[in-house]
Amino acid sequence: MQIVLLGSGNVATHFALGLERVGLPVSQVYSRTPQNGLSLLERLSNKPDLIFTTDRLIRTADLYLFTVSDNAIASLAESLPATRGIWAHTAGSISMEVLHKHHADSGVLYPLQTFSKDRGLDFSTIPLYVEGCTQAACDFLTSVGKILSSQVSFASEKQRRQLHLAAVFACNFVNHLYCLSEEILSGASLSPEALAPLISETAAKVQRMPAREAQTGPAARYDTETIKRHLEMLPEGYSKQVYHLMSESIMSLNRKRSE
Secondary structure (H helix, E strand, O other): OOEEEEOOOHHHHHHHHHHHHOOOOOOEEEOOOHHHHHHHHHHOOOOOEEEOOHHHOOOOOOEEEEOOOHHHHHHHHHHOOOOOOEEEEOOOOOOOHHHHOOOOOEEEEEEOOOOOOOOOOOHHHOOEEEEEOOHHHHHHHHHHHHHHOOOEEEOOHHHHHHHHHHHHHHHHHHHHHHHHHHHHHHHOOOOHHHHHHHHHHHHHHHOOOOHHHHOOOOOOOOOHHHHHHHHHHOOOOHHHHHHHHHHHHHHHHHHHHHO
């Protein structure tokens, strides 16, 4: 199977490594940033052809995997020459129509995971969600997905957008809260490592019980005195607003649960 990888960032790096591990090495990498492309090649045992312009694109590959940023997918698709094979992007919130308007056999292979180049991941455990403009595209992407991962499912565009939205709450927003926590600790000359056991237990617990049942803390027990003291400790700004809004949200969900 011949695979062309369009992109060389975080997502591209993990797809390239994952594909190589299962015996599907990438044949060609298109990178808008030479340094990123060269860095990716250094990590691969198989050295694919590295290109920086689309006019050198292989035209007869089986799969063209768009792993560029969401806002670059449409313009990249428009700039590609006509090819054979399947075009697929890996974005959670982008319609496959951005590819389909330029190539009939198009689809989506969406990995529900957070990716950083320097963090190793077992790709076989990453949930992959597939959608295709044609049954052939859907079947092909499903077969590739099953080689990569033990968790492959179909998701419509609406379902995939909901997955992505939920992931932003569960991952991106949570990580931002870690950032705010680190700022609080830094201001008191305390190490962020103090929170490591708490973070680990919180993540483990929510995988074994409903999140609402796992909720603890001042807002969960309607401890308004502690909430008031915490708000007084915080300076005016986003952290204070976030604390207030999150506390109100927790109490509101608890009230609905008890109704």
